[in-house]
Amino acid sequence: MAVVSAIVALIMFITWRPHSQVMPTVDYSGALAMATEQAPFPIFDAQAIPAGYSITNARFESESYGEPGEVRWFVSMVNSSGEYLSLWESSGPLKKVVRAASNNAQCLSQENPTQEVIATRLWTSCEVSKPLTRSLVFQGTDYVVIASGTASWDVVRSYVSSLEEVTSGQ
Numbered sequence: 001m002a003v004v005s006a007i008v009a010l011i012m013f014i015t016w017r018p019h020s021q022v023m024p025t026v027d028y029s030g031a032l033a034m035a036t037e038q039a040p041f042p043i044f045d046a047q048a049i050p051a052g053y054s055i056t057n058a059r060f061e062s063e064s065y066g067e068p069g070e071v072r073w074f075v076s077m078v079n080s081s082g083e084y085l086s087l088w089e090s091s092g093p094l095k096k097v098v099r100a101a102s103n104n105a106q107c108l109s110q111e112n113p114t115q116e117v118i119a120t121r122l123w124t125s126c127e128v129s130k131p132l133t134r135s136l137v138f139q140g141t142d143y144v145v146i147a148s149g150t151a152s153w154d155v156v157r158s159y160v161s162s163l164e165e166v167t168s169g170q
Contacts, residue, residue: 028058028075035060035073036166041091041143043073044163050155053077053085065100066092076149085149085159094144101146102135103128119161125153136160 035043038060049055055077063070070093076086088101098107107113107126114125123136134156135148147160 026055026058028055031058031060031073032166039071039073039089039091041089041140042165044087044089044145045075045166046087046159046162047164048158048162049077050079050085050151050159052079052081053083053151054079063090063092063097065096066090072097079151083149083151083155085147085151085155087159087163088146088148089143091143094139097144098135098137098146101148102126102137103131103133103148105133105135107135107137118157119163123160 032043032045055075057076058074060071060073062068063072070091072092073089074086076084078084086101088097090097095108099105105126105128107124115122116125117123118136121138123138125134125136127134132150133148134151134153135146136156138145145163147156147163149156151159
């Protein structure tokens with residue numbers, strides 16, 4: 001029995017692999033350039049990615065929650081603790097897009113929404129506990145911007161305050 005246990009332990013030691021996942025950092029300049037050239041609304045980019053976060057996904061695509069011709073600019077990032085933050089900009093249907101980006105938080109249907117001005121824009125904040133998602137929503141003319149994720153409110157607010165409109169060719 002001891003010999004079998006030793007062999008099993010040896011096999012487990014030799015074949016063990018860590019289960020942590022390393023997310024590659026994405027260079028999103030191509031997606032950003034496409035978005036600034038093709039989007040029918042202003043595209044925002046963060047002048048400062050939160051400390052410890054790396055961008056893992058960026059894309060400019062058709063809005064899956066909308067009608068043909070509606071588009072979405074999407075950027076997501078994660079830190080080493082697994083906290084997540086994303087930016088959605090969309091010309092799609094307001095309620096559907098906000099529900100999807102905020103994990104069904106009640107961002108728009110609140111009687112007395114919590115609102116705050118960050119970097120000259122009025123943002124509505126909302127939170128849902130399961131799964132934990134904190135979101136800030138800005139309603140533009142014919143588009144919506146949502147910063148959302150499991151990051152702390154300080155990180156989400158700091159990220160939103162660093163958003164600046166990008167013009168084509170930057």
